[in-house]
Amino acid sequence: MKVLMTYFKRYRVDVWIALLSVIVLVFATLWQPRLLQVVMNAIIANDQQTVFREGLMLLGLAALGIIGGIVNTIYSARVALGVATDLRADLYAKIQSFAYADVEKFSASNLVVRMTNDINQVQQIVMAGFQQITRIPLLFAGALILALVTMPEQWWVIVLMMVVILLASWIAVKRMTKYFAQTQQNIENVNTVARENLMGIRVVKSFVQEPNEIKKFSTASDALTLVTAKIGYWFAILMPIFFLAANLAVGVAVYLVGQNITTHPGYLAAITSFISYLMQILYAVINGGFLMTFASRAFISLGRIQEVLTTEPSMTYVEGDDAPLKGDISFEHVTFTYPGDDQPTLRDVSFTAPAGAMLGIVGATGSGKTTLAQLIARLYDPDSGVIKVGGVDVRQIPEKALRATVAYVLQRSTLFSGTISGNLKQVSPDAELNHMRWAANVAQASEFIERLPRTYDAPVEERSQNFSGGQKQRLAITRGVIANPEILILDDATSALDARSEKLVQEALDRDLKTTTTVVIAEKIASIIRADQILVMDNGQISGSGTHRDLLKTNRIYQEIYATQKAREEGLK
Numbered sequence: 001m002k003v004l005m006t007y008f009k010r011y012r013v014d015v016w017i018a019l020l021s022v023i024v025l026v027f028a029t030l031w032q033p034r035l036l037q038v039v040m041n042a043i044i045a046n047d048q049q050t051v052f053r054e055g056l057m058l059l060g061l062a063a064l065g066i067i068g069g070i071v072n073t074i075y076s077a078r079v080a081l082g083v084a085t086d087l088r089a090d091l092y093a094k095i096q097s098f099a100y101a102d103v104e105k106f107s108a109s110n111l112v113v114r115m116t117n118d119i120n121q122v123q124q125i126v127m128a129g130f131q132q133i134t135r136i137p138l139l140f141a142g143a144l145i146l147a148l149v150t151m152p153e154q155w156w157v158i159v160l161m162m163v164v165i166l167l168a169s170w171i172a173v174k175r176m177t178k179y180f181a182q183t184q185q186n187i188e189n190v191n192t193v194a195r196e197n198l199m200g201i202r203v204v205k206s207f208v209q210e211p212n213e214i215k216k217f218s219t220a221s222d223a224l225t226l227v228t229a230k231i232g233y234w235f236a237i238l239m240p241i242f243f244l245a246a247n248l249a250v251g252v253a254v255y256l257v258g259q260n261i262t263t264h265p266g267y268l269a270a271i272t273s274f275i276s277y278l279m280q281i282l283y284a285v286i287n288g289g290f291l292m293t294f295a296s297r298a299f300i301s302l303g304r305i306q307e308v309l310t311t312e313p314s315m316t317y318v319e320g321d322d323a324p325l326k327g328d329i330s331f332e333h334v335t336f337t338y339p340g341d342d343q344p345t346l347r348d349v350s351f352t353a354p355a356g357a358m359l360g361i362v363g364a365t366g367s368g369k370t371t372l373a374q375l376i377a378r379l380y381d382p383d384s385g386v387i388k389v390g391g392v393d394v395r396q397i398p399e400k401a402l403r404a405t406v407a408y409v410l411q412r413s414t415l416f417s418g419t420i421s422g423n424l425k426q427v428s429p430d431a432e433l434n435h436m437r438w439a440a441n442v443a444q445a446s447e448f449i450e451r452l453p454r455t456y457d458a459p460v461e462e463r464s465q466n467f468s469g470g471q472k473q474r475l476a477i478t479r480g481v482i483a484n485p486e487i488l489i490l491d492d493a494t495s496a497l498d499a500r501s502e503k504l505v506q507e508a509l510d511r512d513l514k515t516t517t518t519v520v521i522a523e524k525i526a527s528i529i530r531a532d533q534i535l536v537m538d539n540g541q542i543s544g545s546g547t548h549r550d551l552l553k554t555n556r557i558y559q560e561i562y563a564t565q566k567a568r569e570e571g572l573k
């Protein structure tokens with residue numbers, strides 16, 4: 001709740017108007033039965049003048065109520081929308097400040113649910129809160145007092161109705177709070193399954209996994225349906241109980257009044273307004289109950305939002321000069337364990353690569369090649385040891401300087417929806433067409449880009465699905481080289497390119513990015529055969545390093561990889 005207060009302060013005027021308009025609305029609502037009673041008494045006494053005068057006042061009061069209601073709704077909505085927008089923006093900014101490991105810890109789909117569904121819950125409760133939070137107690141207290149003033153001898157009818165209603169509410173709210181928490185979790189599960197399925201739709205289709213996927217989705221969806229239905233059952237039971245209690249109270253009151261109507265004719269008008277007040281008490285209690293259950297659900301959401309807002313990024317950067325550093329890399333006894341793992345993925349890794357060199361990394365799948373590259377880009381920090389870029393410990397390099405120094409191209413890089421030039425300008429905002437052409441030439445992408453109807457302004461659809469695997473990789477390499485980085489990491493980034501294109505990319509890199517250190521991670525030895533230095537990774541350690549010739553003589557693992565690949569190639573001939 002405290003977290004919301006800081007947001008409410010930004011909408012102080014709207015908050016006050018929303019709260020004050022409720023008072024007008026409640027006054028109009030409470031006074032109407034009273035006036036009605038006067039009008040009815042005047043009708044019984046055949047006093048036309050009073051009927052007309054009080055009838056007009058009744059109309060005026062109704063109009064006042066309507067205006068109060070409209071103003072309240074508008075200003076409550078303004079506060080709710082404003083708070084939700086600000087919360088969403090702060091949440092998004094916080095997530096942007098997270099280290100890669102923090103995003104992995106929460107999981108992307110979990111963060112999406114917090115930014116959408118949880119924020120929605122908070123928006124709705126703020127809206128309902130400003131409409132009801134002052135209205136319910138005022139209406140309840142006002143209606144109770146006026147009911148007692150109208151027919152004091154019927155006090156016990158009100159108490160009886162309240163006891164039944166509160167007892168039923170207490171039992172229901174206790175159950176429903178548990179189900180609300182489960183609902184959030186189940187929504188997240190449905191999102192995760194749907195997201196995984198849709199992101200990997202090609203795999204699903206090619207392995208004919210649709211029936212399995214449908215089953216997985218149905219299980220998650222059924223679980224969500226079940227808890228939602230349970231909440232629905234409780235509401236379904238609760239409402240008739242409330243109305244039954246109210247109608248019984250009305251019935252008893254009418255019966256008792258009926259006994260004495262001949263001796264007290266004024267009771268006829270009084271019972272009408274007494275019933276109205278009973279209904280207003282019921283309305284206040286029902287809405288109060290709704291607000292409470294709704295609030296318990298929204299507070300769970302608020303807690304989840306607050307958890308993100310109060311999480312400090314696990315990695316911070318020093319402030320300082322944004323200028324890029326030189327491209328030499330050194331690892332000194334680096335050991336690294338992924339968060340949550342108990343065994344290190346990299347163990348005592350040491351090597352140096354001078355600026356402008358080509359460093360190749362090979363090794364079996366899972367040997368730690370990508371992990372090593374991620375540490376150069378400081379996506380994670382090591383448990384022990386030091387990683388230096390341009391002779392400086394990466395932990396002492398300001399974020400912008402590090403990003404300007406190191407460009408990281410993945411095998412499956414994400415291109416953002418928009419245009420090709422938009423993607424390139426994200427890295428190099430001032431890039432002119434000529435510069436884009438240069439980068440695309442290096443990446444062997446210019447040929448296909450120039451053939452597109454809108455060339456560099458060609459659209460990139462969501463998940464870049466309008467490009468082939470090879471085209472995506474070329475675009476990702478173009479984006480990697482456009483800012484002329486001092487270190488370019490190609491993590492299996494040419495796997496979808498044919499051998500000739502891959503060779504042309506490497507020649508262009510040699511020619512056009514002479515001072516850039518290129519780190520090439522590859523399955524195929526052919527991709528790194530020309531490297532100045534090759535690291536052979538084995539189970540998180542460097543088993544050997546040197547040129548292709550050196551390693552062929554000295555490193556058993558390298559010899560095996562080479563022999564296997566050569567045999568495969570010869571088998572293909």
Ligand SMILES: Nc1ncnc2c1ncn2[C@@H]1O[C@H](COP(=O)(O)OP(=O)(O)OP(=O)(O)O)[C@@H](O)[C@H]1O
Pocket residue numbers: 104338339341345363364365366367368369370371372
């Ligand atoms: N985010 C992560 N959290 C926990 N463990 C991870 C994570 N990423 C990778 N690993 C584990 O670390 C080990 C090394 O993975 P890494 O991706 O560095 O290997 P690799 O040599 O690049 O493999 P490949 O050639 O298949 O891409 C693997 O056992 C992998 O399961």
